[in-house]
Amino acid sequence: MTGPDALAQDRRGGEMVAGANFGGRRWSWKNLSALVRLVKLGISYPQLRSTLFFIDRNADVVIAPGAKVTIGRELRIMRDVTIRVGGELVLGDRVFFNRGCNLNVLRRVVIGSDSLIGEMVSIHDDDHAIGAEFDGTPMGERPMIVSDVVIGSNVWIGSHCTIVRGVHIGDGAVIGANSVVTRDVEPRTVVAGAPARLLRRI
Incomplete structure (x- = not known):
């Protein structure tokens, strides 16, 4: 992992660490705690390809063996976000996940640069199979159907x-x-x- 200056500052600020200055940015205690979480994440998942990014407390990221994760600059993951990756996840620069989001990737999810994901948003590239051929089969035992989710750049959800x-x-x-x-x-x-239906064009 490279680029300490890519670690995003917490919007709410915080007590500053005396003399700590990386790439022109001073780090708060909260961001230093986030750095520790990020280092642990990198050790646990060496397949993670990213610059430094902000990950808040109680955020839970699990990357399965063989999964592929590519992260751009200045990703921000706020607290209580859950991310599960079993396929391929691609995140552009400055993607922001607000509190409580749930992202589940069995096949492929792409989110473009500068996209903002609001609180408690759920993004899944999978669901349970339904139909007459599955009658009598418990929902939890049915196969999963997967297809790519692609979210462009500068999207607000x-x-x-x-x-x-x-x-x-x-x-x-x-x-x-x-x-x-x-x-x-x-x-x-x-x-x-x-x-969701079209309201207007912008």
């Missing part, structure tokens, strides 16, 4: 949204809070609802 498998969200799109996105979203549009 409001709080408590659900992004289901196979969805592609175009650059500059805005997803209103509490939406369930079940189909592709065009670039530079605002959508909302369950299921």
Whole structure:
């Protein structure tokens, strides 16, 4: 891992460490704690490819053997975020996950640079198989169906949204809070609802 100057400052600030200055940025105690968490993560998962990034307390990241994770500059993962990667995860520069997000990757998820993921957002590239052929089979024993999720650059996903498998969200799109996105979203549009529908173009 390289680039100490890529570690994002906590928005709320904090007590500064006297004399600590890396790449022109002073680090708070909270960011130093985040660095320790990041180092532990890198030791646990050597397949992780990234610069330094901010990971808050109680964030839980699990990367399965054989999974691939590529992270751009200045990723921020706030507290209580859960990330599970069994396939391929690609995150661009300055991606932000707010508190309580859940990201599950069995196949492939891509999130472009400068995208903001609001509180309690759920993004899954998988779901359980349904249909008459599975009648009588407990839901937990059915096979998983997977398809890529691609979220473009400069996308804003409001709080408590659900992004289901196979969805592609175009650059500059805005997803209103509490939406369930079940189909592709065009670039530079605002959508909302369950299921999410076009409100306007921007």
